[in-house]
Amino acid sequence: MPIEDLVEFIEKLENAGELKIVKTQVDANLEISEILSRVMYSNGPAILFENVKNYDMPVLGNAFGSMKRLEIGLEMNDFTEIGQRISDMTRMEMPTGIFDKLRKLPELSKMTDIAPKLQKNGPVTEVIENTPSFGKIPILKSWPKDAGRFITFGLIATKHPETGVRNLGVYRMQIIDDTHALMHWQKHKRGAHHYDIKKETGNKIEAAIIIGSDPATVFSAVAPVPEGLDKYVFAGITRKTGIKTVKCKTVDLEVPANAEIVLEGYVDPSDIRTEGPFGDHTGYYTPPEPYPTFTLTGVMRKQKPVYLTTIVGKPILEDAYIGKVIERSFLPLIRMFHPEVVDFSMPASGWFQGMAIISIKKRYPGQAKKVMMGLWGMGQLALTKFFVVVDEDINVHDLNDVVWAITTRADAARDTIIINNTPTDTLDPASPFVNLGSKLGIDATQKTKEEGYQREIQELVRSDESTKKKVDSRWSEYGI
Structure with missing residues (x-):
């Protein structure tokens, strides 16, 4: 049975060791926020403040501040479901x-x-x-x-x-x-x-x-x-x-x-x-x-209500975890319209709306740009500033892997596109105008001759398979 209300969720968090109850009197003016920001930045638990100065109502914060708490609340492990x-x-x-x-x-x-x-x-x-x-x-x-x-x-x-x-x-x-x-x-x-x-x-x-x-x-x-x-x-x-x-x-x-x-x-x-x-x-x-x-x-x-609240600020705070669930849960919908998409990530440090990384199973020239254009036309993704498209062998959740792909598979002049005068997030501090700015797309997929790549594609460095199996079988002997 699904969780019926916030109180039941609080009980489940407490039973799972994901909740800390604060009985010391705290002030809703800046003090609770300061406590919550420290807890969120240090990956701490949900906090229930039972004694709020001048109020009879308890305050709950950071309730969704980890993937585990979201798994408890939504009662699932695979959010693509x-x-x-x-x-x-x-x-x-x-x-x-x-x-x-x-x-x-x-x-x-x-x-x-x-x-x-x-x-x-x-x-x-x-x-x-x-x-x-x-x-x-x-x-x-x-x-x-x-x-x-x-x-x-x-x-x-x-x-x-x-x-x-x-x-x-x-x-x-x-x-x-x-x-x-x-x-x-x-x-x-x-x-x-x-x-x-x-x-x-x-x-x-x-x-x-x-x-x-x-x-x-x-x-x-x-x-x-x-x-x-x-x-x-x-x-x-x-x-x-x-x-x-x-x-x-x-x-x-x-x-x-x-x-x-x-x-x-x-x-x-x-x-x-x-x-x-x-x-x-x-x-x-x-x-x-x-x-x-x-x-x-x-x-x-x-x-006897509980006041649910959150604070926002420089990432990564509680909203980042909710954003990650949104990212996972909407991947099947993205694939409905763009079946070549393998995976999708919106890094929390980019406050989600700022940047998205997409891996695709590439079959024809220009496909990466086709995916960018399609995603920029899908709902709230229209506000995303930067798209990076990579091949299916790149892990979109590993920024080291993504940066490697950008620096080894993208040419600055050939593989970047800039589109001016497009919708932007109202809160974007970099946009020259409120709600209006530009987009940047980076095609970090391996280029083919059909896309004007005149050189031979260089071979990726990989381990020898027989040696890998040998080392795997003897790993405990090395004492490493």
């Missing part, structure tokens, strides 16, 4: 005749199993706040020059104004006062798209901020799923069973019934204020910019 489930569903043939329908029932039932299930009540409806306020929640100030306190791990629920498809996204929110916050909706994100549609009609858009849920739902909010796929359905795919939802009290949205806290409200396009600066996952403070205001209209919560 998630993408494979989606891939398998897209290949499912729809039944035609009555006997074909009967034969296909077991497969079709899987689609029903992953759909969200609306309930009248749930754990998150235990308490309905009469006077909603951000003031009762231990929201952190992370870095000294941050503009204030920021919600960093809120799952922002919206729905497409025309299709009704539900979305969950993680966008930071700067607290202004007890009932107002700024919604950092980057232009390329799906929540921002929903907002823009409403903005064109001059209307506000309803939103709900979900704090804490089961690990699969949290992961689903972060994951850049294919356009048009309902995030609640994706959560069901990840969990292998549909999530339970409840209706909000003041807005027309459904939220996970197992959430710790739900903050209901709306985003008003006519109320724009300056947001930031904020110390972000690039390792730099993002400068102040105008963003729309979220107005709080209601709060639902558990009787």
Whole structure:
């Protein structure tokens, strides 16, 4: 059975020795962040702060800060399994005749199993706040020059104004006062798209901020799923069973019934204020910019909720591990469109959006560039700055192997491409303009005569096979 909520996840982490409970009083103003950053940089455990100054609510941080904790939370060791489930569903043939329908029932039932299930009540409806306020929640100030306190791990629920498809996204929110916050909706994100549609009609858009849920739902909010796929359905795919939802009290949205806290409200396009600066996952403070205001209209919560948070900064921090799961889980989807792809890696030190390395089984000239162009046209990969394409014999997760391939198989003039005036991540500190910059592609595959390589391909240095077997058999004798 999948993990049902954050509390169950905490129990599993504690049983696995992956959780440290801090009973000493700590301050949500910079102190918790300083502790968490030290723990994350040293590959430490998840931390549950039970005694937060001026608050009754405990704070959980670094809950997803290792591959082991993600394996516990998502209950799997091979994360490609998630993408494979989606891939398998897209290949499912729809039944035609009555006997074909009967034969296909077991497969079709899987689609029903992953759909969200609306309930009248749930754990998150235990308490309905009469006077909603951000003031009762231990929201952190992370870095000294941050503009204030920021919600960093809120799952922002919206729905497409025309299709009704539900979305969950993680966008930071700067607290202004007890009932107002700024919604950092980057232009390329799906929540921002929903907002823009409403903005064109001059209307506000309803939103709900979900704090804490089961690990699969949290992961689903972060994951850049294919356009048009309902995030609640994706959560069901990840969990292998549909999530339970409840209706909000003041807005027309459904939220996970197992959430710790739900903050209901709306985003008003006519109320724009300056947001930031904020110390972000690039390792730099993002400068102040105008963003729309979220107005709080209601709060639902558990009787004793836990505030789930994270901090971001110069890699490698907690978000790097979630990014690695995204990388693994979406590999089967990449292969659906580009079957020549063998493996795929987005190094954490490049804050994931900055760089991707792709290995391919090369069959024809120019194939590496074809793959680059195709991937730059796939969803959030459009924001990736650097692509390096290597042959299948290169380990994309070993940067030493990748650098060797670049320096021995790529010629600077022939094998690099630069594309100007392309979409970039809003947070990219190097782009000459916000949201607009350039791409660099490096073809580090072995070139052929068809690609203009006029020399004989040099032979790779390899050990003698018979000597390898001899040494293998006698290795213990050497005393090494």
